[in-house]
Amino acid sequence: MPDIEIENIDIILKNINSGIKGKKLYPVGHPAIAASMTKAYQTLSELLKTNNKIFVGMAKDVMVFEEIPLMDAEKNLGELIHQINQREIEGIIFEKGLIQKEFFSFIDVLSEENALKGKELQNMLASKNILHITVKSISKRNILEVYNDAVNIVKETMNEIRMGKVPQSKEIIRLTDEMTELVLTNRDAMMGLTMIKNYDNYLFNHSVNVSILSIALAQSMNYPKADIHTVGIGGMLHDVGKTGVAEDIIRKPAGLSGEEWETVKQHPVLGSKITEKMDGLARLVGRIVYEHHIRYDHSGYPHTESTLHPLGMIVTIADAYDALTTLRVYQRPYHPVEAVKVMNNLSGKHFDPNTLKTFMSMLGFYPIGTVVRLSTNNIGIVTKLNPANNLSPTVKIVFGEDGKQMDKPYEIDLSKASGTPAIVASIDPLTKGFDIGQFFEEEAKTLTL
Numbered sequence: 249m250p251d252i253e254i255e256n257i258d259i260i261l262k263n264i265n266s267g268i269k270g271k272k273l274y275p276v277g278h279p280a281i282a283a284s285m286t287k288a289y290q291t292l293s294e295l296l297k298t299n300n301k302i303f304v305g306m307a308k309d310v311m312v313f314e315e316i317p318l319m320d321a322e323k324n325l326g327e328l329i330h331q332i333n334q335r336e337i338e339g340i341i342f343e344k345g346l347i348q349k350e351f352f353s354f355i356d357v358l359s360e361e362n363a364l365k366g367k368e369l370q371n372m373l374a375s376k377n378i379l380h381i382t383v384k385s386i387s388k389r390n391i392l393e394v395y396n397d398a399v400n401i402v403k404e405t406m407n408e409i410r411m412g413k414v415p416q417s418k419e420i421i422r423l424t425d426e427m428t429e430l431v432l433t434n435r436d437a438m439m440g441l442t443m444i445k446n447y448d449n450y451l452f453n454h455s456v457n458v459s460i461l462s463i464a465l466a467q468s469m470n471y472p473k474a475d476i477h478t479v480g481i482g483g484m485l486h487d488v489g490k491t492g493v494a495e496d497i498i499r500k501p502a503g504l505s506g507e508e509w510e511t512v513k514q515h516p517v518l519g520s521k522i523t524e525k526m527d528g529l530a531r532l533v534g535r536i537v538y539e540h541h542i543r544y545d546h547s548g549y550p551h552t553e554s555t556l557h558p559l560g561m562i563v564t565i566a567d568a569y570d571a572l573t574t575l576r577v578y579q580r581p582y583h584p585v586e587a588v589k590v591m592n593n594l595s596g597k598h599f600d601p602n603t604l605k606t607f608m609s610m611l612g613f614y615p616i617g618t619v620v621r622l623s624t625n626n627i628g629i630v631t632k633l634n635p636a637n638n639l640s641p642t643v644k645i646v647f648g649e650d651g652k653q654m655d656k657p658y659e660i661d662l663s664k665a666s667g668t669p670a671i672v673a674s675i676d677p678l679t680k681g682f683d684i685g686q687f688f689e690e691e692a693k694t695l696t697l
């Protein structure tokens with residue numbers, strides 16, 4: 249791209265800015281506006297002789313002209329920035345071939361009240377024959393994309409460790425922030441995603457699931473934001489030490505030899521050493537990783553006499569729940585209601601009773617992802633909890649009364665309508681050959697950030 253002089257950027261943007269402002273004050277064709285708009289157009293079309301496209305927009309809250317950041321834009325270009333933000337676009341692309349009429353009509357559109365947003369704005373431009381200006385819509389990610397990004401970053405982290413590097417932490421931190429926010433705003437959908445258990449990539453999905461469950465539990469226990477973030481990172485990284493254990497041992501059905509078992513037991517210590525070397529992580533992360541297999545009664549491994557950290561106890565519980573609900577070579581998965589029962593029997597032994605109590609009330613009587621049979625004989629999946637009524641969550645009906653899979657599943661809130669069916673029992677999804685993980689993947693695709 250040929251160099252662009254700052255002076256020209258100034259002329260273009262300041263005049264566009266005053267053009268938009270002026271349109272609101274003066275009638276069309278007023279000389280005060282015409283002059284500044286003509287000046288902006290001339291300078292812009294001069295640049296478009298040597299550039300095919302010119303982008304003006306926002307990049308992380310800073311206005312940019314092409315790639316050039318304009319630091320004091322807020323002072324002089326307030327109106328333009330306001331238009332870009334309120335119209336939910338990233339910016340404007342001017343293209344080679346732009347004619348004056350298009351440019352003027354565009355300023356007209358931007359000055360109108362009732363601001364059209366994103367794609368609607370783009371359609372409006374096309375309908376007005378403004379063909380050389382495009383607005384770039386903000387690309388909205390869906391929740392599944394965030395989840396998959398998190399799975400990939402765990403995978404990359406473990407690869408870096410295998411190659412002998414100290415892994416980068418920037419992306420882990422960013423994605424944990426994003427997930428923390430999503431657990432706050434879309435908790436039910438995020439809990440649904442933890443039902444994705446990838447048999448082949450067990451460890452990566454498991455790490456993300458443990459992170460989501462830990463974040464949700466820490467939120468339910470009203471921990472401050474910094475602790476919630478720390479526990480989320482701890483969840484993401486709790487098993488990174490398994491990079492030091494041979495793959496065939498990790499995947500082994502059962503009956504590890506004494507020696508093999510000793511290697512597996514190394515992973516919390518190895519993992520905490522790795523996380524302690526990583527940049528920008530709270531010191532506590534290493535301790536959480538170190539303690540995640542130490543039980544409340546101090547059995548488990550590694551052996552320690554010292555008090556366990558409350559955040560570590562959160563990850564221990566999240567880890568156990570995700571492991572129990574996952575199909576393993578040596579274990580059929582427990583469905584959520586069963587898993588909770590198993591864990592409750594270990595309260596005060598493996599798990600801290602208080603933390604476990606909050607975990608269980610957070611999951612509800614029928615946790616999200618439970619397959620239930622209703623009094624109508626329909627079969628559905630619990631998709632949303634009703635905190636006020638534990639026994640009557642919202643269920644998506646996937647099998648009809650005749651036992652056949654529905655073409656169009658629909659949701660019913662069992663707590664609401666009178667005469668709604670009740671849950672008769674929770675059932676094992678395997679008996680219906682139903683893929684719960686895939687079900688929640690599809691659900692999450694429809695939810696954008």
Ligand SMILES: [Fe+2]
Pocket residue numbers: 486487515540541
């Ligand atoms: Fe572990």
Ligand SMILES: [Fe+2]
Pocket residue numbers: 454458486487567
């Ligand atoms: Fe684990």
